[in-house]
Amino acid sequence: xxxxxxxxANGLILGAMYGLIAIGYTMVYGIVQLINFAHGEIFMVxxxxxxxxxxxxxxxxxxxxxxxxxxxxxxxxAVLVGVAAERFAYRPLRGAPRLAPLITAIGxxxxxxxxxxxxxxxxxxxxxxxxxxxxxxxxxxxxxxxGDVFVLIAAPLCMIALGxxxxxxxxxxxxxxxxxxxxxxKLMGINTDRIIVLAxxxxxxxxxxxxxxYGLRTGEVQFRMGFILGLKAFTAAxxxxxxxxxxxxxxxxxxxxxEALATGYVEExxxxxxxxxxxxxxxxAFVLLILVLLLRPQGLLGERVADRA
Amino acid sequence: MLILTTAVTAGALTLTACGSRDEGSKGGEGSKTxxxxxxxxxxxxxxxALGLGIRNSAQLAVDNANKTGEVKGVTFKLExxxxxxxxxxxxxxxxxxxxxxxxxxxxGPLNSSVAQSMxxxxxxxxxxxxxxxxxxxxxxxxxxxxxxxxxxQFSTYFRTATTDEVQGAFDGQFAWEKGKFKNxxxxxxxxxxxxxxxxxxxxxxxxxxxxxVGSEHVNPEDRDFKAVVAKVKxxxxxxxxxxxxxxxxxPLSQQLKDGxxxxxxxxxxxxxxxxxxxxxxxxxxxxxxxxxxxxxxxESAKKFIADYKAAGYKDRYEAYGGSTYxxxxxVIQAVKKVVADNGGKLPADARKKVVDALNKVSFDGVTGHxxxxxxxxxxxxxxxxxxxxxGKWVARFSAEFKxxxxxxxx
Numbered sequence: 181x182x183x184x185x186x187x188x189a190n191g192l193i194l195g196a197m198y199g200l201i202a203i204g205y206t207m208v209y210g211i212v213q214l215i216n217f218a219h220g221e222i223f224m225v226x227x228x229x230x231x232x233x234x235x236x237x238x239x240x241x242x243x244x245x246x247x248x249x250x251x252x253x254x255x256x257x258a259v260l261v262g263v264a265a266e267r268f269a270y271r272p273l274r275g276a277p278r279l280a281p282l283i284t285a286i287g288x289x290x291x292x293x294x295x296x297x298x299x300x301x302x303x304x305x306x307x308x309x310x311x312x313x314x315x316x317x318x319x320x321x322x323x324x325x326x327g328d329v330f331v332l333i334a335a336p337l338c339m340i341a342l343g344x345x346x347x348x349x350x351x352x353x354x355x356x357x358x359x360x361x362x363x364x365x366k367l368m369g370i371n372t373d374r375i376i377v378l379a380x381x382x383x384x385x386x387x388x389x390x391x392x393x394y395g396l397r398t399g400e401v402q403f404r405m406g407f408i409l410g411l412k413a414f415t416a417a418x419x420x421x422x423x424x425x426x427x428x429x430x431x432x433x434x435x436x437x438x439e440a441l442a443t444g445y446v447e448e449x450x451x452x453x454x455x456x457x458x459x460x461x462x463x464x465a466f467v468l469l470i471l472v473l474l475l476r477p478q479g480l481l482g483e484r485v486a487d488r489a
Numbered sequence: 490m491l492i493l494t495t496a497v498t499a500g501a502l503t504l505t506a507c508g509s510r511d512e513g514s515k516g517g518e519g520s521k522t523x524x525x526x527x528x529x530x531x532x533x534x535x536x537x538a539l540g541l542g543i544r545n546s547a548q549l550a551v552d553n554a555n556k557t558g559e560v561k562g563v564t565f566k567l568e569x570x571x572x573x574x575x576x577x578x579x580x581x582x583x584x585x586x587x588x589x590x591x592x593x594x595x596x597g598p599l600n601s602s603v604a605q606s607m608x609x610x611x612x613x614x615x616x617x618x619x620x621x622x623x624x625x626x627x628x629x630x631x632x633x634x635x636x637x638x639x640x641x642q643f644s645t646y647f648r649t650a651t652t653d654e655v656q657g658a659f660d661g662q663f664a665w666e667k668g669k670f671k672n673x674x675x676x677x678x679x680x681x682x683x684x685x686x687x688x689x690x691x692x693x694x695x696x697x698x699x700x701x702v703g704s705e706h707v708n709p710e711d712r713d714f715k716a717v718v719a720k721v722k723x724x725x726x727x728x729x730x731x732x733x734x735x736x737x738x739x740p741l742s743q744q745l746k747d748g749x750x751x752x753x754x755x756x757x758x759x760x761x762x763x764x765x766x767x768x769x770x771x772x773x774x775x776x777x778x779x780x781x782x783x784x785x786x787x788e789s790a791k792k793f794i795a796d797y798k799a800a801g802y803k804d805r806y807e808a809y810g811g812s813t814y815x816x817x818x819x820v821i822q823a824v825k826k827v828v829a830d831n832g833g834k835l836p837a838d839a840r841k842k843v844v845d846a847l848n849k850v851s852f853d854g855v856t857g858h859x860x861x862x863x864x865x866x867x868x869x870x871x872x873x874x875x876x877x878x879x880g881k882w883v884a885r886f887s888a889e890f891k892x893x894x895x896x897x898x899x
Binding site: 182183186187190191194297304305308311316323325397398399400402404405408439440443444457458459461462 | 533534535537538679705706707708710711712713714715716717719720722723736739740743744747748749764767768769770
């Protein structure tokens with residue numbers, strides 16, 4: 181049996197999820213040059229938001245009907261936390277040296293994890309997330325779970341919507357202007373504070389969507405889930421070119437596929453037997469990142485949001 | 490008084506130099522001496538289901554001893570600490586407990602990796618550490634046990650759970666002989682426990698004639714195993730063995746079946762938890778082994794189960810309830826002997842004497858006969874294979890490994 185189509189499909193699905201989270205890193209960085217290391221936890225609380233909505237619904241409800249409501253719950257919680265983080269943790273530090281907001285972000289990340297661990301009912305263990313019942317589909321020789329279809333539809337839709345928003349709306353253009361030159365944008369009458377909040381909110385909303393995808397895929401949400409995924413998504417953002425929204429998505433997919441292929445095939449390269457398999461996939465993901473940065477320091481599509489469109 | 494002189498060094502970073510300056514207890518007329526039994530387990534976090542079962546069962550043993558006056562003139566107290574399944578926290582807990590002169594024994598921990606960080610502290614302070622759940626052979630016999638160079642590592646360390654060497658071999662034997670599986674795919678999480686178990690399974694399974702059609706390592710934090718699933722599917726095994734714990738094993742099993750692998754997943758006691766089934770809608774037919782015999786089937790455990798129920802604990806006793814009760818009871822029995830030998834009073838060097846007494850302890854406990862061999866390992870090699878059926882773990886087969894293994898290991 182040829183496992184290549186299967187590994188490619190796995191990589192694509194995983195990558196779409198990375199990409200959705202990476203958007204948040206890239207947008208915030210493009211506008212305020214801040215790496216929001218708490219973004220992984222914004223994704224995580226989104227997952228718990230969706231779970232909360234599901235638990236509040238009457239039991240036995242069809243997941244297909246519950247899903248839109250869960251999405252709303254995830255996005256709402258993530259956006260609230262994301263915007264609050266900007267308002268109370270990052271805004272007071274806007275003029276401060278680079279290191280201060282970075283350390284704050286790491287502190288916030290730990291605080292959010294611990295808050296869920298302590299205050300969410302049974303938040304100290306993995307909570308079961310609802311999943312679609314029924315068999316998987318076979319597409320071009322790859323098995324795709326019902327739950328994974330969600331991310332395959334959601335990710336392109338989110339990207340198209342974001343692309344249109346940035347290029348076609350006043351707010352989107354204001355965002356590009358702010359990314360290019362915040363001071364001049366301010367002089368031109370753009371409310372840069374509002375734009376920054378908007379960037380945080382959009383990034384958080386996408387993280388919320390990704391969290392629902394994650395829950396449907398693994399069947400659980402837990403307080404630590406944002407840490408590794410956040411790191412991976414950040415890697416994806418850098419890989420694609422930090423500050424570039426299309427780059428974030430591309431970087432996510434490249435990273436996801438690279439991981440899947442590394443798990444599947446590295447050990448079949450003669451002499452690489454011991455460096456193959458699932459244990460080494462993260463290593464290969466970061467090797468790829470280093471290679472890309474050596475050859476193209478600005479990332480795959482390395483340019484700024486502002487110069488696109 | 491004793492209580493006034495308890496070391497105030499609790500929580501001091503790693504200054505384990507607070508030697509046990511035990512003075513003789515002044516068990517005055519009719520006054521009771523208080524003996525503390527420390528406990529270390531993951532009371533919160535992902536493994537809390539098991540940890541809470543451990544804490545409650547130890548509490549039960551202590552309460553029973555106090556109720557019946559098991560040791561005349563001595564009241565036992567349990568001091569439970571949470572290690573969050575983290576080695577560094579376990580070490581701090583060991584330091585804290587060892588610093589308290591009233592602590593004559595520590596029950597725990599759950600994880601072998603945590604035990605590695607606690608053993609040294611217990612040894613330096615001469616306090617007995619007795620685990621109901623550690624299964625890594627290295628903890629008692631040293632790292633060269635595979636070459637049959639077995640040397641006792643710590644004179645203060647004991648356990649009432651049998652080792653991974655025995656358990657993994659039992660699993661291999663069971664898969665081959667009872668499961669009639671020919672081809673196995675072996676996955677482990679690279680932790681002390683998981684890797685040891687998987688290696689031992691592999692050795693026994695291939696020795697009997699089984700074929701290992703592939704092996705993989707995953708990261709303990711991973712919850713997305715789709716890439717590994719594709720490889721397993723291509724290898725077409727009839728059994729997948731996983732060395733690791735249920736938080737990862739649950740999603741792994743589900744993703745295997747979702748990805749079209751029909752073979753059941755088998756694992757060790759780290760997988761044997763009610764939460765495994767909760768996190769995994771496709772658990773039906775999976776196997777897990779666990780040390781001992783299901784307490785529900787043991788004549789000797791009837792009283793334990795009834796008492797546990799009567800005590801009204803919120804959480805189940807889970808996999809290690811019985812072995813924890815026995816571990817705690819072993820400490821109590823050791824104290825009993827030490828007090829009896831000293832004319833009804835606690836001697837000055839109680840800690841050392843408790844360790845000596847533990848080496849000779851022998852009684853019929855909840856899980857069977859409790860005694861320790863020259864490495865500190867339990868002499869009880871009873872193991873049970875369970876299978877998931879209708880959302881519950883059902884015991885399928887129990888055996889003393891020594892008798893089950895006809896291949897006859899040295």
